[in-house]
Amino acid sequence: MSTQQWEIGKGRVWTFEATAIVTSGDIVKFVGDKVRVTEVSGDRPAGVVLFPASAGKLAAVALDMIVYVNITGSVAPSAGAYLISATQGKGRCTPLTAIGQVENVVGRAIETATINTRAKVKLIW
Secondary structure, three states, X not given: OOOOOOOOOXXXXXXXXEOOOEOOOOEEEEEOOEEEEOOOXXXXXXXXXXXXXXXXXXXXXXXXXXXXXXXXXXXXXXXXXXXXEOHHHXXXXXXXXXXXXXXXXXXXXXXXXXXXXXXXXXXXX
């Protein structure tokens, strides 16, 4: 898999130790002061991994910028759609119908994409 493409020169990127293998485009959550991929739809996203990292290594995590996010689910995101965290570090397109979903928002798609690909997303922190 290719490494993450930078879309803009501004944004916030921090490094955190990965507790398991993470790859470019994965959505991660905090586990203490470390990160791992989101495992279920209810996981709160911390950001998106920019470059692959092994367990115990530092992972560069984008917190607020435009990045490519791995997409899953049954609905393909169109530009402007909200993405929430899903299983295996992927994002899922959803209408925000429940207040509880707001805390799981990763960002908004800024281009139309297909399922099981990557979508260009403006992260919301």
